[in-house]
Amino acid sequence: MAASLWRSFPCSRRQLRLDAVLLCGQSFRWREAGAGEWLGVLADRVWRLKQDETHLYYQVYESSNKDVNSCRIKTEVKSAFKAEETDASYHTSRKQHRATAKTTSNHKITFDSVDQKVLLETKYACSANLALAKQCKNDAAGIDYFDIKVEKKEDDMVLVSILEDYFQLGVDIENLYDQWSQADPYFSKTARDFWGIRILRQDPVENLFSFICSSNNNIARITSMVDKLCAHYGQPVAEVEGKMYHTFPSVSSLAQEGMEEKLRELGFGYRAKFISKSARHIIDNHGQDWVSSLRHQSYEEAKAELMTLCGVGAKVADCVCLMSLDKTGAIPVDTHVWQFAARHYLPKLQAAKSVTGKLYQEIGDHFRDLWGPYAGWAHSVLFTSELRHMQSKKSSPDQVEKPPAMVKQKRQSNSTEDGKGKAKYSKPSSSSKKTGRTA
Structure with a gap:
């Protein structure tokens, strides 16, 4: 394509x-x-x-495939409007919206059956950012959705x-690295080779089910499983260099009858049960948009809710909290984290035979006290430094020249020590509109 x-x-x-x-x-x-x-x-x-x-x-x-585009757009309209249908902005006058309207990105929306179809509102959805619309219900017509034609590419x-x-x-990672380095000599040493590492803000559903696949697994096999989920149960997006790319499946598609058996045939093993039961539990007890709604809960509440799902323990719950639910203080503790914690921070862990719930909490609390509100981001730097395949990525940030004006400004504006010479934390600058950060 x-x-x-x-x-x-x-x-x-x-x-x-x-x-x-x-x-x-x-x-x-x-x-x-x-x-x-x-x-x-x-x-x-x-x-x-x-x-x-x-x-x-x-x-x-x-994609040049009209069927693919139509399928994608209708899916986006359906899911996005369902999540927003109670929003006051959608209760607008029909007189204000006619057969043709332009969104804030200058998309032109056209309707078939103009007299029966009225644009209530157009809005960017975080997952798609395409023009969204839904017709007013017409009992006689019995039509739920209309076709959308995007006549101009997204700006x-x-x-x-x-x-x-x-x-x-919007999060200034250099400022955070400076703070973590002053609070922690080992981090300072490690950060010289592993700089520019930040946490992604992923789709919560994709993040959750990807990490359900991570149980006793490696990155290569997890990637293979995620590819299979998308190819079999996602929607096609576009073909690039001979490979068709797909969206990640919706929760409802993973909750279908017989899903566990189908996934076992695809090589998911016992994880097939985790995926199927978790998806079914979400649909039966919460609804399609429940995982995303956890962004508005506290870290403790969101983690506890996630751990009610089949196959989701403390580590997977913390991964989801950190990587998609805006809980910046979540610390996923796995073998790598356990090892560097025992070597450099909590020597008593070397005598422990396993990570009990109490020790898991103690490790997380230690790093939260040491690194501050964005402890989960700092943890990711050290975690990355432990991965074998990342050793070839070591490089010095000194290879990237920092403008002299920036150096001077940082010296003048960044106060990272109190009067006693102890590191203190300042809120990292952010230009993005982030909400729901509660950890």
Whole structure:
């Protein structure tokens, strides 16, 4: 499929290193496609990403298959409107909306059966950012949704906002690295080789079921399982270089009858039961949008809710809290975290035979006290440094020259010590509109 031209926006490699962030086990939807380029699915689009020292570059692949596009748009309309149908902004006058309307991104919306179809509202959905609309119910017609024709490609602002949200670029990672380094000598030493690592803000459903697949598994096998879920139960997006890319399945599609047996045939083993039962539990007890709603709960509440699902223990729950639910203080404790905690922070762990619930909590609390509100982000840097396949990614941030003005400004504005010489934390700057951060 044809891709858009390369577009870019400012993003320093000190703030984001694609080669580390996309391979460190947070997401399993990206693959290296040539030197320094990455292909993956995000927000129901296929993206190709690359970067230089000062900019992030992106291409978006458009599908030429009308059936694929129609399926994608109708799915987005249905799911997004259901989640927003109680929003006051949708209760607008019919007189204000006629057969043709333009969204804030200048998409032109056309309707068939103009007299029966009225645009209530158009709005960007975080998962898709396409024009969304739903007809007023017409009992006589019995039609639920109308076709949408996008006559203009999405503008750059929409696409950049998707990437900024996904990589959480509103969070100043350099400022956080400075704070963590002053509080923790071991972090300071490690960060010299593993800089520019930040937490992705993923789709909660994709993040949850991907990490349910992670039980006693490695990154390569998890990636294979996620690919199978998408290929068999997701919607097609676009074909790129001979490979068809798909959306991640909805919860309802994973809750179908006979899902456990089908997944076992695909090689998921005992994880098939976890996926099937968790999806069924969510649909039966909460509804399609429940996982995303946990962003508005406290860290403790969200983690407890996730742990009611089959196959979701403390570690998987913390991964989801950290990587998609905005709980920046969540600390997933696995073998790697246990090992560096025992070597460098809590020597008594070396005598422990297993990670009990009490020790798990103690490790998390220790790092939260040491690193502050964004402890989960700091943990990810050290976790990445423990991965064998990441050792080839070691490099010095000194290779990226920092403008003298920035150095001077940081010296003047960053106060990271109190009067007693003890590290203190300041809130990292953020230009993005983030809500629901409760950890």
